[in-house]
Amino acid sequence: MAKKERSIHTCSECGYSSPKWLGRCPECGSWGTLELGQTQPATSTVTSLTPRSPAVPITQVSATTSAAVTTGIGELDRVLGQGIIPGSVVLLAGEPGVGKSTLLLEVAAGWARQGRTALYVTAEESAGQVRLRAERTGAVIDTLYLAAESNLDVVFGHVEQLNPSLLIVDSVQTMSASGVEGVSGGVAQSRAVTAALTTLAKTRGLPVLLVGHVTKDGNVAGPRVLEHLVDVVLNFEGDRHTSLRMLRGIKNRFGATDEVGCFEQQSDGIHEVPDPSGLFLSHREDTPDGTAVMVSMDGVRPILAEVQALMVKTTAKNPRRAVTGLDSTRVPMVLAVLMARAGHDTSDRDAYVATVGGMKIFEPASDLAVALATASAIKGIPLPPQTVVIGEVGLAGEIRRVPNLRRRLQEAARLGYTRAIVPDGERVEIPGMKVTYIKDIASALAEVKLGS
Incomplete structure (x- = not known):
């Protein structure tokens, strides 16, 4: 007697499966995304399988097989840890045109320059287009192989023939696996392609780099199962x-x-830019008014950033607050504290506050830089040269402590800054730098001679 089968509904956004149709996906919250998929038996029989290799004590497992291999690009190795782990799967996501393909082509070229074989599979462009980009970026190397394929089985054939030590697939949403229903980029195809490439990487010890598309929200396109299958995103x-x-x-x-x-x-x-602080600073001999320099933490990396403010008289009933590169909700708050706690009237002025070089700062440690840059613009008096300011401003006018103060000041001292204005509390000694500790906004303004 044939076993009774049941239908399975799968979410096209996240891959969630349900035995019945639901209007809203319980996993991702999307509406109308559950689609009827393949049926499966209602019952299953558990069978035992003979393992390929016996389990061994952990003390007998070699750790050298998982040692990282450098890519030749220091900034990429920094993010990966120390390099690419053999047998790992890395998913690189980003918006169209940001440079994902160019970056991975340079990774493949750097890999090939070290005497290794790299296979670059492109399913979005022709081989001629990739060759032109390789000529422009200096990535034409004999040990870098190129294949314009979208069929996963053919890609596996290339791997068997070449036996490369690095595989790059651009992109996972354009690859298709035979025997799997659905179009390229769909839930079933994306899951099958990623799972097959992950199995290939683990069984052969072959590192695989995948290019992934993103949605308009900035998330990796396709089912969320892709992020769970790979090792690095x-x-x-x-x-x-x-x-x-x-x-x-x-x-x-x-x-x-x-x-x-x-x-x-x-x-x-x-x-790669090993020292990005120079991109976010205006190199001038004299410091103009309305400018303050702070040290931002991007992850664990300190980066110096310049905050500029321009205050213009206005006759409008509601002065304008234009913010670029900073938290648009905190800047008006800092201006209000500056007016209420320090006597700097900003109610009759349009405020334009921005960062330099496209830097984006959303941490509260930039509050003091915004306050001093604004006061400097109002008074027309520049801050002392070679000075960095760091601190969070509270509604009572107090200056709150920020994390990683020592690392921030060490980076500022490395770039030649000799004076720092920081919150009172943690005491830090930096060779060649004078550190001034302040408790409130009024003390900070008095320190740089911008008091009301």
């Missing part, structure tokens, strides 16, 4: 109006997820 982000690109770790089974890699996109490719 990286997000490559950047502003269309600037050349700066930031590589952030979202998931990393082999290292921390708070590291950040900095890159700059140029006409001849994407170049």
Whole structure:
């Protein structure tokens, strides 16, 4: 007697499965995304399988097989931990045009320059298009192989023939697996392709780098199961109006997820920026009014940033507050504290507050820089040269402590800054730097001679 089968409904957004149709997915909350999929038997028989290899004591497992291999790109190795782990699967996501393909092509070229074989599979572009990009970025190397394929079975055939030590697939949403229903990029196909590539990586000890698309919300496109299958998820982000690109770790089974890699996109490719602070500072001999320098923490990386403020008289009933690169909800609060606790009237002025170089700062440690830059713009008096200011401003006018103060000041001292104004509390001694501790906004303004 044939076994009774039941229908399975699968969410097209996250891959959640349900035996019955639901209007809203319980996993991701999307409406109308559960679709009828393949049926499966209502009952199953449990059978025992003979393992391929016996279990061994952990003391007999070699750790050298999981040693990281450097890619030749220091900023990428920083985010990955120390490099690429053999047998790992890395998913690189980012918006269209941000430079994902260019970055991975340079990774493949750096891998090939070390005498290793790399296979770059492109399913979105032709081989000629990739060759032109390789000529522009200097990635034409004999041990870098290129295949324009979208069929996963053919890709596996290339791997068997070449036996590469690195495989790059661009992109996972455009690959298709035979015998699996659905179109490329769909839930079933994306899950099957990623699962097959993950199995290939683990069985052969082959590191695999995948390119992933993102949705309009900035999340990895396709079912969330992709992020669970892979070992590392990286997000490559950047502003269309600037050349700066930031590589952030979202998931990393082999290292921390708070590291950040900095890159700059140029006409001849994407170049790493080991010292990004110079991109966010205006190098002038004299310091103009309305400018303050602070040290921001991007993950565990300290980066110096410049905050600029411009205060313009207005006749409008409601003065304008234009904010770029900062938290648009905190800047008006800092201006209100500056007026109520320090006597600097900003009610009749339009305020334009921005960062330099496309830097984005959303941590409260930038409050003091915003306050002093605004007061400097109102008074027309610049802050003392070679001075950094760090601190969170409270509604009572107090200056609150911020984390990683020592690391911030060490980075400022390395770049030649000799004076720092920081919250009172943690005492830090930095060679060659005078550190001034303040308790409230009025003391900070008095320290730089901007008091009311």
